Structures are given as structure tokens and as C-alpha cells.
Amino acid sequence: MDALPSYLDQSEAVRARFARIRQREVILEVRGLHKRYQSAQGETEALRDINFKVRRREFVCVIGPSGCGKSTLIRILAGLESHSAGDVLLDDKPVSGPGRDRGMVFQGYSLFPWLTVKKNVMFGPEISGFSHDSAEREARLWLDVVGLSKFADAYPHELSGGMRQRVAIARALVNQPRILLMDEPFGALDAQTRAKMQTHLLEIWRNLDITILFITHDLDEAIYLADRVLVLKAHPGEVQEVIEVPVPRPRLPGQFSSPEFRATKDRLEALIHPAEEDGDLSPALAEDSALQQHMIRFTDVADNVE
Amino acid sequence: MSLGFPAAIAHLPESRQRALLAVGSFLLPILVWCMISYLPFLWHPKVMVEEPGGVGYFQAGMLIDHADFAEQARQMREQGLALPSGIPANPIYLPAPHLVAKAFYTGFTTPPQGRDGVWLHESLWHSIQIIFWGFVISSLFGVPLGILGGTYTVLGRLQEPFIEFFRYLPAPAFGALAVAVLGIYDGPKIAIIVIGTFFQQVLVIANTTRKLEITLIEAARTLGTRGARLITKVVLPGILPDLYRDQRILLGWAWTYLIVAELIGTSSGITWYITQQARYQHFENVYAAIIIIGIIGFGSDLLLARLGRRLFPWDRTQERK
Numbered sequence: 154m155d156a157l158p159s160y161l162d163q164s165e166a167v168r169a170r171f172a173r174i175r176q177r178e179v180i181l182e183v184r185g186l187h188k189r190y191q192s193a194q195g196e197t198e199a200l201r202d203i204n205f206k207v208r209r210r211e212f213v214c215v216i217g218p219s220g221c222g223k224s225t226l227i228r229i230l231a232g233l234e235s236h237s238a239g240d241v242l243l244d245d246k247p248v249s250g251p252g253r254d255r256g257m258v259f260q261g262y263s264l265f266p267w268l269t270v271k272k273n274v275m276f277g278p279e280i281s282g283f284s285h286d287s288a289e290r291e292a293r294l295w296l297d298v299v300g301l302s303k304f305a306d307a308y309p310h311e312l313s314g315g316m317r318q319r320v321a322i323a324r325a326l327v328n329q330p331r332i333l334l335m336d337e338p339f340g341a342l343d344a345q346t347r348a349k350m351q352t353h354l355l356e357i358w359r360n361l362d363i364t365i366l367f368i369t370h371d372l373d374e375a376i377y378l379a380d381r382v383l384v385l386k387a388h389p390g391e392v393q394e395v396i397e398v399p400v401p402r403p404r405l406p407g408q409f410s411s412p413e414f415r416a417t418k419d420r421l422e423a424l425i426h427p428a429e430e431d432g433d434l435s436p437a438l439a440e441d442s443a444l445q446q447h448m449i450r451f452t453d454v455a456d457n458v459e
Numbered sequence: 460m461s462l463g464f465p466a467a468i469a470h471l472p473e474s475r476q477r478a479l480l481a482v483g484s485f486l487l488p489i490l491v492w493c494m495i496s497y498l499p500f501l502w503h504p505k506v507m508v509e510e511p512g513g514v515g516y517f518q519a520g521m522l523i524d525h526a527d528f529a530e531q532a533r534q535m536r537e538q539g540l541a542l543p544s545g546i547p548a549n550p551i552y553l554p555a556p557h558l559v560a561k562a563f564y565t566g567f568t569t570p571p572q573g574r575d576g577v578w579l580h581e582s583l584w585h586s587i588q589i590i591f592w593g594f595v596i597s598s599l600f601g602v603p604l605g606i607l608g609g610t611y612t613v614l615g616r617l618q619e620p621f622i623e624f625f626r627y628l629p630a631p632a633f634g635a636l637a638v639a640v641l642g643i644y645d646g647p648k649i650a651i652i653v654i655g656t657f658f659q660q661v662l663v664i665a666n667t668t669r670k671l672e673i674t675l676i677e678a679a680r681t682l683g684t685r686g687a688r689l690i691t692k693v694v695l696p697g698i699l700p701d702l703y704r705d706q707r708i709l710l711g712w713a714w715t716y717l718i719v720a721e722l723i724g725t726s727s728g729i730t731w732y733i734t735q736q737a738r739y740q741h742f743e744n745v746y747a748a749i750i751i752i753g754i755i756g757f758g759s760d761l762l763l764a765r766l767g768r769r770l771f772p773w774d775r776t777q778e779r780k
Binding site for chain 2: 231232233250251252253255256257259261262263264265266267268276277280281308309310321324325328334
């Protein structure tokens with residue numbers, strides 16, 4: 154195998170692009186964010202001193218091992234959970250509670266089952282006082298954007314998982330939020346649908362004035378989608394590294410095997426699944442090795458499958 | 460877990476199988492009843508006198524225990540008097556199906572006895588009104604309290620301990636109190652239905668409300684919904700199919716309090732009819748009246764279930780039933 158370039162090496166075009174992104178105004182800023190909560194084992198620190206900025210039309214992915222608090226982070230940004238210290242600034246103004254300026258797409262099916270697809274998308278405009286007609290116009294427009302015009306009058310249960318998430322995206326976008334928060338939105342989809350949805354999301358992002366913060370645990374997904382990847386570590390949740398993805402845009406599925414892609418993935422692997430170097434096993438790893446050691450053999454000794 | 464159908468009906472489409480089994484579930488108890496009624500060797504612990512013979516106190520149509528009848532027959536034989544004759548019969552409290560079937564018809568065609576008597580259908584209508592008002596009044600308070608208690612933790616924790624306590628108090632125990640407060644006519648009867656339904660209602664509906672997917676509420680909040688509109692736009696429509704199902708079950712609950720409620724104060728409605736008929740030992744009429752209550756309750760529930768499928772086309776849980 155050829156030696157991979159460093160994930161820090163950027164081609165001229167990529168470097169220029171990041172320079173342009175840094176010129177843009179900051180949409181979301183997180184400053185010294187802490188989250189502590191009381192649990193049965195005493196006080197737990199879910200997030201410690203999180204700092205980052207997201208600029209206009211930037212696509213940022215947050216990745217980390219389970220229990221690193223990435224869901225907690227996005228829920229704090231959405232205003233669904235409180236934080237213990239620090240600031241969340243949207244357009245330099247602190248946010249408190251949920252609001253239309255931050256759209257959210259959940260992992261689970263969050264569509265209102267009693268409303269048709271169109272009425273689901275109309276929910277936001279209607280709640281904020283649009284007339285029925287203009288809400289319907291908006292809904293039709295955004296259903297068109299996600300390619301579901303034909304299903305306007307279907308109920309969510311009649312749609313496939315991927316289509317439901319497209320409706321959820323349209324429902325969030327119709328409010329024209331400053332930033333779109335996505336909490337593992339494709340986590341429950343099968344691999345094929347997920348790949349389609351990723352391409353579709355990039356297509357939407359390319360054509361709209363929208364900034365996206367995207368939570369995932371899938372390394373390929375993060376590299377494929379993101380400009381920058383925010384890597385969290387667990388216990389407590391802290392920013393480990395912010396990686397500028399060196400894979401050039403436009404992104405295509407063929408890039409999964411490109412040297413930049415593989416170099417970035419290697420780095421992410423190393424950050425998220427560190428090799429057992431100094432005998433200081435994390436509790437999760439210790440559990441894994443205990444599992445392997447205690448495997449009992451239930452078959453005949455001579456009956457080998459490998 | 461449920462297993463499939465037996466081979467005999469396995470080849471039929473599922474809707475047919477279900478219909479057949481539903482009919483069967485009614486035919487089976489009726490069949491048992493017919494066998495006990497029409498097969499003399501099955502039970503028939505009595506003898507119905509046909510000819511009194513020499514026995515002084517026997518009359519045609521009288522029901523006598525087997526042993527007594529045999530004893531009397533032995534005495535007559537010893538005294539050389541005419542022997543009584545009779546046929547095996549069931550006790551008077553178990554009329555045969557055909558008598559009850561006839562009572563269905565005659566119950567509605569027989570004019571009321573006495574000065575202030577009422578027709579059977581008038582009794583029934585009165586009972587239905589008692590149920591209706593009891594259930595409406597209970598729902599008027601129980602449904603909102605249940606939804607609010609299920610939505611707001613503080614309110615739920617404030618109201619539920621007391622309601623949990625109160626629901627163990629038997630509703631009929633409040634009968635005398637209800638009469639003292641509300642008089643002897645319909646007031647206390649409705650009150651008993653309300654007491655019997657309300658407390659269960661608040662708890663059941665609060666529970667249903669709590670089962671609503673929290674993501675739906677969070678999604679609505681990120682779309683800009685807040686305050687009371689979360690309840691009217693999300694919680695209420697979200698739980699509506701389950702709320703409707705709860706209400707159907709609770710309505711059945713209200714029906715079971717009917718008889719006790721109607722015995723309070725002046726007896727009225729179908730209960731008055733039943734007690735009158737039982738007093739005159741017209742047990743076929745008693746059975747007919749009890750079965751009518753069942754038919755009204757079960758029939759209205761079937762109608763409401765069908766209506767529910769129309770009202771909530773998005774409700775997936777109904778398709779599996």
C-alpha cells in the first residue's frame with residue numbers, strides 16, 4: 154500500500170476554499186460550554202469546555218464514541234436541554250429555549266403521524282402565523298426541494314424511512330432557520346438509503362443558504378459530508394480535535410477510496426478507537442476484552458468452523 | 460403470543476376466519492345453555508308436577524325437588540292413593556332459551572302494569588340517559604385533568620396520589636350521601652356513575668398522555684410551538700386515537716355501575732324493570748333485560764370502534780387488531 158498523505162495536507166483548491174469560509178460571518182458560536190447533571194452515581198460531567206464556531210454555509214459534523222455527549226450537545230444547541238455554564242450564540246445573540254431560527258432533524262421518526270406530509274411541512278409556518286394559503290405554498294415549494302411533491306397527501310406511515318427523513322428535512326427548512334441541526338438523521342436507515350440521503354443532503358446544502366451541524370457516529374459519513382469534523386472524546390465530553398477535511402468538493406461517492414479520504418479516516422479511527430497502548434484500558438474496552446476471554450465453547454471440540 | 464388457526468378453517472381468508480370465530484364465541488355459550496335446558500339427563504334437578512295425584516299440596520306446574528317428589532310418590536303408593544306424575548325440569552331461575560327469546564318480544568309489547576308503570580323501552584331510554592350524563596360529566600373534568608396531569612409532571616404528582624386513593628373507595632358506598640345531597644331522583648344515580656368513572660378516567664388518560672412520543676413534542680418546540688399550543692396542536696392530536704380507545708373502555712366501565720346507581724333513591728330505569736320482573740319470578744324477562752344491556756353496550760362499542768377507524772386513518776394500532 155502506498156504511504157498515505159497526512160490528513161493535514163490540503164490541496165491548493167481546498168486550502169483556498171477554507172480561507173474563503175473563514176472570511177464568512179459566524180452563525181453559531183459555542184463558548185466555554187459545560188453540562189453537568191446529577192445522576193445516581195453523583196455528579197456527571199457530560200460536556201466540558203466546548204468551544205467552536207460555525208460559519209455561514211459551512212457543513213460541520215460532530216463525531217465521537219458513544220457516551221461522548223454529542224447528542225447532549227446538539228440538544229443544548231436546539232434549546233431542548235439546559236447547559237450548566239458557557240454561552241451558545243446564534244448571530245452573536247445568546248439563545249434560550251428552542252426557536253424557529255434553529256431547525257432540527259431527529260434520528261427517530263419525529264413526523265406528526267396524524268398529519269399528511271404536506272400538513273407536517275405546513276406545521277411550522279402555520280404555528281408562526283402564516284395564512285393557510287401561504288403556508289401551503291411554502292410547503293409545496295419545500296416538498297418539491299426534497300422531491301416528495303407526489304406524496305403531499307400521504308400519511309407518514311405510508312412512507313419509507315428515507316422519505317420520512319426527507320419530509321423531516323423539508324419541515325425544518327420551511328422555517329428558513331439560520332442553522333440546521335441534524336442528530337444522526339440517517340442512523341436508522343439501511344446502508345443504501347443512507348448513501349442516497351447523504352448525496353441528496355449535499356445537493357440541498359449546495360443550493361440553499363443553509364448552515365448545517367450534523368451529528369453522526371459513522372466516520373465515512375462525517376468525512377463525505379463535512380467541511381470540518383469536530384471530534385469529541387467521552388467521559389467527560391471534550392473537543393479532541395477539529396479536522397478540516399482535505400477531500401475536495403464537489404464530493405462524490407468515488408472519493409471514499411481517495412488518499413485524502415483514507416488519511417482522514419485513519420486519523421478519525423485513531424482518535425475514536427485508540428489502540429491499547431499503555432495498558433490504561435477505557436471501561437468500554439475492558440468490557441470488550443472480558444467478553445472475549447469468557448466466551449464458552451458450546452460445540453464439540455473437533456467441530457471447527459474456521 | 461398467538462398461534463395460527465386450526466386446519467379446518469385455515470384455508471379461509473383471514474376476515475372470514477375472524478367472523479366465523481366471532482360468531483362461534485357467541486354460539487358456544489348459547490349451545491351450553493341449550494344443552495342444559497333441553498337435555499333432561501344433563502341437570503334438571505327438579506320435577507315439574509303434571510298430575511298432582513293424591514298429594515294435597517301438589518299443583519300442576521309446581522317445581523318439586525326429586526327427593527321430595529319420590530317421597531310423596533312412595534307415601535301415595537303406601538296409602539293406595541293416585542300417584543303424582545311429573546317431568547324433570549330446571550329450577551325457575553334458569554329459563555330455557557326459547558322462553559327468553561320470546562320475552563325479548565313480549566317485553567316490548569306488554570303494556571306496563573300499575574298506575575305509574577313504564578314500558579320496557581322507556582326504562583331502557585331512562586337508563587341510557589343516566590349513563591350518558593354520568594359519562595359526559597365525568598369526561599368534562601376527567602379528560603382535561605388527565606391530559607394536563609400527563610403533560611405537566613407537577614400537576615400529575617399533585618393530583619394523582621389523592622386520585623389513586625379515591626379510586627379504591629367503592630362508588631356505591633357514596634349512595635346514601637349522594638341521596639342526601641342530590642335528592643332521590645336522577646341526581647344521585649348520575650353521581651354514582653361519575654364517581655365510579657372519573658377517578659379511573661383521570662389516571663388512565665394521564666397514563667396515555669405520558670406515552671406520547673416525546674420527540675413529537677420536541678420537534679414541535681423546535682418548529683416554534685410553545686405553551687398551550689403544544690397541548691392543542693401536538694399532545695391532543697397525538698393521543699387522540701388512544702384517548703378515544705380509553706373512552707370506549709371507560710364507557711363500558713360506566714355501564715357496569717348502572718345497576719347499582721339505579722337502585723339508589725327511587726329505583727328506576729332498566730334496574731326497576733329487572734327487580735319488578737324478578738319479584739314476580741318472571742326470570743325470562745330478567746334474562747332478556749340483562750341481555751339487552753349487553754347488546755346495547757357491546758353494540759355501541761362496535762359502532763364506536765368502527766367510527767374510530769374512520770376518524771383516525773393514520774392510527775396503525777387499529778390495523779393489527
